[in-house]
Amino acid sequence: MTRSTTATEAFEPEHAARLARDLAEKGAIRSPEWRRVFARVPRHLFVSSFVVRTSEGTVAYDEQTPGRLETIYSDATLITRFSADGLAISSSTEPSLMALMLEHLRLQDGMKVLEVGTGTGYNAALLSERLCSALVTSIDVDGALVDRARGALEAAGYRPALAAVDGARGYPNNAPYQRILATCGLGRIPVSWLDQLDEGGLILANVGLGMALLRKGSDGHARGRLLPEAAGFMRLRSSSAPGVPTVSEVLSVTGGGPERVRVVEKVAGLDDHASSEFLLSLLLPYGLRVVQHRQEGQVHGVLDGASGSWMRVEVDHQGRTTVSERGDRHLWAAYTALLSDWEEAGRPEIGRYGLTITPAGEHHLWLDHPQNTNTPLDQAETTG
Numbered sequence: 001m002t003r004s005t006t007a008t009e010a011f012e013p014e015h016a017a018r019l020a021r022d023l024a025e026k027g028a029i030r031s032p033e034w035r036r037v038f039a040r041v042p043r044h045l046f047v048s049s050f051v052v053r054t055s056e057g058t059v060a061y062d063e064q065t066p067g068r069l070e071t072i073y074s075d076a077t078l079i080t081r082f083s084a085d086g087l088a089i090s091s092s093t094e095p096s097l098m099a100l101m102l103e104h105l106r107l108q109d110g111m112k113v114l115e116v117g118t119g120t121g122y123n124a125a126l127l128s129e130r131l132c133s134a135l136v137t138s139i140d141v142d143g144a145l146v147d148r149a150r151g152a153l154e155a156a157g158y159r160p161a162l163a164a165v166d167g168a169r170g171y172p173n174n175a176p177y178q179r180i181l182a183t184c185g186l187g188r189i190p191v192s193w194l195d196q197l198d199e200g201g202l203i204l205a206n207v208g209l210g211m212a213l214l215r216k217g218s219d220g221h222a223r224g225r226l227l228p229e230a231a232g233f234m235r236l237r238s239s240s241a242p243g244v245p246t247v248s249e250v251l252s253v254t255g256g257g258p259e260r261v262r263v264v265e266k267v268a269g270l271d272d273h274a275s276s277e278f279l280l281s282l283l284l285p286y287g288l289r290v291v292q293h294r295q296e297g298q299v300h301g302v303l304d305g306a307s308g309s310w311m312r313v314e315v316d317h318q319g320r321t322t323v324s325e326r327g328d329r330h331l332w333a334a335y336t337a338l339l340s341d342w343e344e345a346g347r348p349e350i351g352r353y354g355l356t357i358t359p360a361g362e363h364h365l366w367l368d369h370p371q372n373t374n375t376p377l378d379q380a381e382t383t384g
């Protein structure tokens with residue numbers, strides 16, 4: 001059956017079936033139910049023009065571009081919206097990452113789900129196909145995206161509840177939910193989500209570079225491990241959360257004159273780029289690190305968007321480290337405390353970390369078990 005056409009190609013159900021098969025072969029889809037769902041939902045209805053980034057460069061697609069359906073039904077992120085200054089702000093996420101998240105949600109028939117980050121509506125369609133539209137609510141801060149997603153969802157035969165609101169407040173109108181899924185990245189989990197989640201319910205969200213899978217307990221706390229996979233979704237844009245600085249802001253601010261300078265011996269952990277980046281993303285949820293490789297060594301510039309504090313860490317080829325800092329928050333002390341705990345624990349992988357969120361919204365980081373070395377993440381260090 002041919003369901004719709006472009007000038008160059010026609011959609012066949014086999015396209016979606018092939019995507020589902022590929023995702024199952026990659027191990028992203030693990031259950032027959034999600035394989036059925038991915039094979040059933042026509043992704044091409046949710047995108048018109050989009051951009052794909054590959055190792056060879058960026059390719060822009062419109063309705064007429066040859067190879068369009070092949071790309072849509074591949075494991076590619078399809079970027080659908082850019083801000084005025086050229087930043088990607090909406091996309092249809094890489095299907096293997098979506099499948100991984102959907103599998104981790106452990107949905108059961110009859111559960112009510114809130115998705116934060118409607119984007120194209122494709123993920124809302126997958127949820128609707130799995131559960132039925134009446135159990136799915138999806139929200140996005142961008143009203144134009146919500147309107148477009150509504151049209152695409154209807155064309156595909158789904159009618160979940162949609163709203164153009166700031167996801168940082170959740171969506172109390174349809175609460176409580178048994179699952180809350182964020183398809184945008186967060187610095188911290190909003191308290192409103194805990195309030196709107198049933199006891200025993202799950203939150204799955206990208207916090208910093210971690211993917212946190214948290215269950216709400218009878219004490220109102222949400223606790224859980226991070227998934228072994230790191231991820232960095234497009235950030236939640238909200239008036240209630242500070243913005244993350246851009247690369248050029250980091251370079252310009254951290255090039256300035258410091259208040260404090262110190263020279264220290266080689267610092268363990270700084271050499272492990274991925275782990276130190278991950279720990280920093282939890283410590284400074286609204287911060288950005290930019291690493292420059294120079295002839296004399298490496299320069300790490302870190303700017304905290306929340307406090308305006310910054311540090312510049314220059315490491316020469318012998319490991320001699322010069323730290324320059326400015327601002328109320330002493331970033332170096334907080335950062336090296338986390339790095340040395342990580343080093344002492346034998347350099348654990350991401351999946352051994354977990355988070356506890358209190359009903360007041362405090363975030364605690366732990367290793368292996370919530371009772372273990374429990375690091376409050378939100379203290380503003382002003383010493384060290």
Ligand SMILES: C[S@@+](CC[C@H](N)C(=O)[O-])C[C@H]1O[C@@H](n2cnc3c(N)ncnc32)[C@H](O)[C@@H]1O
Pocket residue numbers: 089090091092093116117118119120121122123124139140141142145165166167168183184233234235236237238
């Ligand atoms: C990666 S896209 C979501 C992809 C989507 N689930 C799909 O299937 O196409 C991230 C989305 O988060 C949305 N977003 C950003 N800030 C938000 C906020 N404060 N509340 C709700 N959505 C937000 C963006 O507008 C963007 O559409």
